[in-house]
Amino acid sequence: MRNDARVVLGVVVAVAVVTGCGSSTHPPTTASGTLEQLAARADCKPVVSTNSAELRQANCTTKDGRYVLATFATDRGQREWINEARDYGGVYLVGRKWVAVGEQPVVTALHGRLGGSVETGTMHSGH
Numbered sequence: 001m002r003n004d005a006r007v008v009l010g011v012v013v014a015v016a017v018v019t020g021c022g023s024s025t026h027p028p029t030t031a032s033g034t035l036e037q038l039a040a041r042a043d044c045k046p047v048v049s050t051n052s053a054e055l056r057q058a059n060c061t062t063k064d065g066r067y068v069l070a071t072f073a074t075d076r077g078q079r080e081w082i083n084e085a086r087d088y089g090g091v092y093l094v095g096r097k098w099v100a101v102g103e104q105p106v107v108t109a110l111h112g113r114l115g116g117s118v119e120t121g122t123m124h125s126g127h
Helices: 002-019 035-041 075-088 104-114
Strands: 047-051 055-062 065-072 091-095 098-102 117-120
Touching (some): 035 055, 035 065, 065 104, 075 091, 075 098, 091 104, 098 104, 104 117
Antiparallel strands (some): 047 055, 065 098, 091 098
């Protein structure tokens, strides 16, 4: 009888995983694309503040709040930018060659639209 119970439990778990029952909402597959494509997916009209071959950066305002959206030519450039920006605190939504920075509620809303991973910065005194 114990083996039968395990089989039934295994089937129930498998069905829940396949159908998504009992799980929390999952963010979409991590977005990719140009600054404009990412902004459109996030429902933002970007105001570009930096436009270079290595970095494109824009300010965005949506119903959820304000944030900065940046795209990078290289993974290394992105990581260097994040490492420097972290000294100023904030919450970062990170995708492949892009990052969005804002307050927690804004980043949480963006995570639902853009996917990615959430990272936090560390505010150091004197900055």
